[in-house]
Amino acid sequence: MTPALFLDRDGTIIFDKHHIHNPGDVRLVPGVREALKASLEAGYKLFILTNQSGIGRGYFTWDDYQACNTRMIELLGLGKEVFTEIKAAPEIPGVPSLYRKPDPRFINEMVAKYRLAGSASWMIGDRQSDWECGLNAGIKSAAVRTGKPIEPEDASYLQKSEIPVFDDLPAFIRGELQLAW
Numbered sequence: 088m089t090p091a092l093f094l095d096r097d098g099t100i101i102f103d104k105h106h107i108h109n110p111g112d113v114r115l116v117p118g119v120r121e122a123l124k125a126s127l128e129a130g131y132k133l134f135i136l137t138n139q140s141g142i143g144r145g146y147f148t149w150d151d152y153q154a155c156n157t158r159m160i161e162l163l164g165l166g167k168e169v170f171t172e173i174k175a176a177p178e179i180p181g182v183p184s185l186y187r188k189p190d191p192r193f194i195n196e197m198v199a200k201y202r203l204a205g206s207a208s209w210m211i212g213d214r215q216s217d218w219e220c221g222l223n224a225g226i227k228s229a230a231v232r233t234g235k236p237i238e239p240e241d242a243s244y245l246q247k248s249e250i251p252v253f254d255d256l257p258a259f260i261r262g263e264l265q266l267a268w
């Protein structure tokens with residue numbers, strides 16, 4: 088069975104410019120390209136799960152969101168198929184949504200569809216909704232410091248839930264997955 092990394096986008100793979108919608112603003116977190124390449128070579132499937140309430144709020148369109156993904160994939164330079172699937176939840180908080188984190192539906196669907204090894208898979212992100220999402224799906228979660236600052240309440244949640252914290256995604260892949268490049 089295949090292990091997988093479920094990745095938050097903003098604040099994890101690219102820097103979190105609030106409600107980013109202009110492809111010209113897309114900036115990769117340094118080292119992510121090499122780290123994701125090493126993960127793919129080690130046999131991990133990569134997925135993105137991103138909450139994009141800016142669409143539901145009318146701040147930007149699906150096309151704007153897709154253009155940012157296209158730019159991110161271009162900057163990564165690992166081919167168009169680098170991510171097995173990408174899912175965005177466009178709803179604002181508090182309205183019914185199938186996929187908005189921390190709902191684990193996307194992870195559960197992907198685990199079944201691709202026969203993923205849940206026990207060897209991770210959800211990585213910068214916010215509590217990311218960490219909760221992974222735990223809700225029964226996989227492991229990890230935190231990165233490249234996005235929203237980790238507030239005291241976040242820190243207590245991380246400690247209580249025994250979720251490891253890393254400076255960035257490459258540090259997670261090096262430190263937790265023990266991959267080198």
Ligand SMILES: [Mg+2]
Nearest residue numbers: 095097098213
């Ligand atoms: Mg984020």
